[in-house]
Amino acid sequence: MIRVLSVVAALAVGATAVYAQSSAIGQRQAAMKAFAGAAKEPGAVLKGEANFDLAKVQGSLAVYQEQATKLKVLFPDDSKSGEETAALAVIWDKKSDFLSRLDKLSGDAKAAAAAIKDEASFKVEWPKVMSNCGGCHKEYRKAKQ
Amino acid sequence: MALAAVGGVAFYVVTIPSVLPGTNLPPRTADVANGETLFNAGGCASCHATPGQDDRTRLGGGLALRTAFGTFRAPNISPHPERGIGGWTELEFANAMLRGVGRHGEHLYPSFPYTSYQRMRLDDVRDLLAFMRTLPPDATPSAPHELPFPFGIRRGLGLWKLLYLDGRAFVPDPAREAALDRGAYLVEGPGHCAECHSQRDILGGVAAGSRFAGGPDPEGKGWVPNITPHADGLASWSAKDIAYLLESGFTPDYDSVGSRMADVVANTSKLSAADREAMAAYLKSLPPRPGARPSPQQ
Numbered sequence: 001m002i003r004v005l006s007v008v009a010a011l012a013v014g015a016t017a018v019y020a021q022s023s024a025i026g027q028r029q030a031a032m033k034a035f036a037g038a039a040k041e042p043g044a045v046l047k048g049e050a051n052f053d054l055a056k057v058q059g060s061l062a063v064y065q066e067q068a069t070k071l072k073v074l075f076p077d078d079s080k081s082g083e084e085t086a087a088l089a090v091i092w093d094k095k096s097d098f099l100s101r102l103d104k105l106s107g108d109a110k111a112a113a114a115a116i117k118d119e120a121s122f123k124v125e126w127p128k129v130m131s132n133c134g135g136c137h138k139e140y141r142k143a144k145q
Numbered sequence: 146m147a148l149a150a151v152g153g154v155a156f157y158v159v160t161i162p163s164v165l166p167g168t169n170l171p172p173r174t175a176d177v178a179n180g181e182t183l184f185n186a187g188g189c190a191s192c193h194a195t196p197g198q199d200d201r202t203r204l205g206g207g208l209a210l211r212t213a214f215g216t217f218r219a220p221n222i223s224p225h226p227e228r229g230i231g232g233w234t235e236l237e238f239a240n241a242m243l244r245g246v247g248r249h250g251e252h253l254y255p256s257f258p259y260t261s262y263q264r265m266r267l268d269d270v271r272d273l274l275a276f277m278r279t280l281p282p283d284a285t286p287s288a289p290h291e292l293p294f295p296f297g298i299r300r301g302l303g304l305w306k307l308l309y310l311d312g313r314a315f316v317p318d319p320a321r322e323a324a325l326d327r328g329a330y331l332v333e334g335p336g337h338c339a340e341c342h343s344q345r346d347i348l349g350g351v352a353a354g355s356r357f358a359g360g361p362d363p364e365g366k367g368w369v370p371n372i373t374p375h376a377d378g379l380a381s382w383s384a385k386d387i388a389y390l391l392e393s394g395f396t397p398d399y400d401s402v403g404s405r406m407a408d409v410v411a412n413t414s415k416l417s418a419a420d421r422e423a424m425a426a427y428l429k430s431l432p433p434r435p436g437a438r439p440s441p442q443q
Contacts, residue, residue: 036398036399036400037399039401040399043389043393043399046393047386048385049385130393130394130395133394133395133401134394134401134402134403134407134410134411135407137402137403137404137407138405138407141403143362143366143367143368143403143404144367144368144370144404144438145367145368145438145439
């Protein structure tokens with residue numbers, strides 16, 4: 001339990017430092033970086049490059065729940081352009097779909113946190129959370145130039 | 146006048162659509178599970194699934210591909226008897242996949258990537274059709290392509306095919322590992338990776354020397370990356386990294402791929418781990434070719 005708390009605390013400190021940035025675009029880019037950071041350790045386990053660690057996986061799922069919720073308010077109408085945002089304008093045309101996808105991500109992360117007890121359940125549940133990422137990147141993120 | 150007539154006859158002759166011999170295929174029991182694998186490897190759903198919904202097996206078509214040659218619209222390939230390909234024979238389907246020729250003997254546009262599908266084994270094509278016949282019929286009518294002159298003249302594709310369609314099936318290489326051979330087949334044939342991960346020349350064919358080395362997105366949305374093991378491409382990626390991207394959509398930096406590649410991953414995630422590893426092994430074995438993403442200043 002102490003390990004879980006320390007990992008969550010470490011990730012929270014990182015997220016807080018990142019949140020010092022003021023603009024909505026900067027904050028949502030930081031949230032995306034937090035997502036990438038949280039995907040790293042579990043991904044290494046799935047690739048066979050790291051050993052399963054329940055505390056780290058639970059820490060990552062906490063990041064997904066927290067950041068997906070925060071992201072919902074980070075796309076105000078005045079943040080459609082600037083600061084090299086990769087957000088496509090269609091986000092604001094289909095805002096309810098976009099927000100429901102973020103709800104689904106945090107909901108799936110919460111469900112996975114409850115279901116993952118060991119490596120076997122991790123291998124089943126983790127990909128369900130990660131399968132949310134591509135859906136938004138396909139519809140709502142600019143293709144890389 | 147005579148010269149024009151000779152030219153006309155020559156054009157007519159060289160642009161005659163080339164089809165498979167015979168009028169039907171011998172009876173055969175299809176392997177539907179293998180057909181499903183080829184459906185996923187071939188990425189059929191990426192273009193032909195009805196846009197704006199998540200069911201990859203609803204093949205009503207309608208996706209618009211906006212290219213330098215005009216707008217192509219993916220047709221309905223569901224088993225609907227009139228609106229889809231439910232009435233097609235196996236030979237007609239094989240001619241579309243392996244020769245780029247439609248049901249009425251007309252050339253098909255290479256937006257349908259038969260330049261890669263021509264490498265497929267005939268039995269795999271037949272299994273694929275058997276699987277597609279198990280999917281739900283969809284009554285959406287196919288929309289026509291919108292192509293400016295001269296690209297609207299299908300017969301002209303006969304000339305294009307002389308340049309870019311060699312009609313050669315995939316040749317297994319028993320000298321290499323079976324997994325590498327399988328990967329080569331999946332990548333070069335059904336997977337049709339090179340169709341987007343290459344530059345295209347002025348006539349729209351894959352430019353020699355740029356195969357798999359990346360290029361501008363055919364729809365003008367960004368840059369499709371180099372996937373050869375060159376420093377400009379995937380040199381720093383392990384085969385495991387590539388296989389994991391095909392499974393999960395994640396790069397080694399844990400960015401999740403978007404745009405059209407998100408659709409590709411939706412398909413490749415359904416393949417067996419062994420098939421994804423085979424594709425990764427083959428990509429790692431490609432000759433490294435330069436081809437960097439242009440810097441934003443250019």
